[in-house]
Amino acid sequence: MKKYWRIAKMALEEHLVYRLNIFLWRFRNVVFLFSLIAFWQAVFAGKGEIFGYQKQQLFTYVIGASILKALVFSSRVADLAGMIKSGEVVHKFLLKPWQVIGVFFSRDLAVKLTDIFFTLAEAFVLIKLMRLPIYWPEERETIWLFSLSCFLAIFLFFFLSFLLSLTAFWVDNVWAPRWLFGAIFLNFFAGAFFPLDILPRPLFQLINLTPFPYLVYFPLKIYLGQLKRGEIYQGIFLLSFWLVFFVLFTRWTWQKGLKNYSPWGG
Numbered sequence: 001m002k003k004y005w006r007i008a009k010m011a012l013e014e015h016l017v018y019r020l021n022i023f024l025w026r027f028r029n030v031v032f033l034f035s036l037i038a039f040w041q042a043v044f045a046g047k048g049e050i051f052g053y054q055k056q057q058l059f060t061y062v063i064g065a066s067i068l069k070a071l072v073f074s075s076r077v078a079d080l081a082g083m084i085k086s087g088e089v090v091h092k093f094l095l096k097p098w099q100v101i102g103v104f105f106s107r108d109l110a111v112k113l114t115d116i117f118f119t120l121a122e123a124f125v126l127i128k129l130m131r132l133p134i135y136w137p138e139e140r141e142t143i144w145l146f147s148l149s150c151f152l153a154i155f156l157f158f159f160l161s162f163l164l165s166l167t168a169f170w171v172d173n174v175w176a177p178r179w180l181f182g183a184i185f186l187n188f189f190a191g192a193f194f195p196l197d198i199l200p201r202p203l204f205q206l207i208n209l210t211p212f213p214y215l216v217y218f219p220l221k222i223y224l225g226q227l228k229r230g231e232i233y234q235g236i237f238l239l240s241f242w243l244v245f246f247v248l249f250t251r252w253t254w255q256k257g258l259k260n261y262s263p264w265g266g
Helices: 002-017 019-043 055-073 079-086 088-094 100-129 140-169 175-186 201-207 217-223 229-259
Strands: none
Touching: 002 019, 002 100, 019 055, 019 100, 055 100, 055 140, 055 217, 079 088, 079 100, 079 140, 100 140, 140 175, 140 217, 140 229, 217 229
C-alpha cells in the first residue's frame, strides 16, 4: 500500500504545480455555481415551493451537487487514454509491479482531496454571502446511508471513466466521446444541475434505468430525506449492482485490449 500512497502524494504535488490553472478552474466553478444559485433564486421569487421542493431543500441540492461533483467526478483517469495511444502504458504500468487500477485510483484520490477542499471553501463563502437556507438531516441513519451511497458512487464513476479511457485500444481519438460523456451523461443524467425528478415522468423513468442518477441525484435525495427506507435500500442495491457490473466489464475490456495492443510510441 505504501507505493500507492507515494503515487497519490506525487499526483497531489503534480496537481498543485500549475497554480494559475487551478485558480482559473476554481474561478470558473465559482462563477458557474453563483449563476446557478442566482437562477434558482429568481425562480423562487415570491414562491415557497416549486417542483415539490422547498427553498431550503433545493438550495441544499444545488450546493450538495457541487460538492458531490468534486468528490465523485474529480479524476485523472482520462490520462490513461493518452498513455495507451503513446505507448507509455507499457513502461509505466505493464513492466512494473503494480496494478494500473490501483495507480489511477491513487491519483484520483489526490485530485479529489484538492477539489473537495476548494469546493467546500467556495460553497461556505457563497452560502454566507447569499444567505442560503441549508437543510441538515436529523437522523443519524440518514447520514450513514448518504455516506455509503457517496462511497459507492466514487467507485462507480471511477470504473465508468476507466472503461471509457480503454476505448483508446480501438479508436484514435477518445476526447470526443469523453466530452459527450462528461457534458451530457454526467452533468445532465446524474442530476448535477438540477433534481432529475422535476423532468417529465417518462424521461425521468428512462434516465433511472441508467447508472448515472446514482452518482449525484440518488445520494442527495437520501440526504434530503425524500426517500423511504425501502427506496433507499433498493437504490443502494442497484448502485452496488452497477458497480459490480462495471468492475467486471472494465477488467474484461482491459484484458481484451491488451491482447491486441500494438503501441506506436513509448
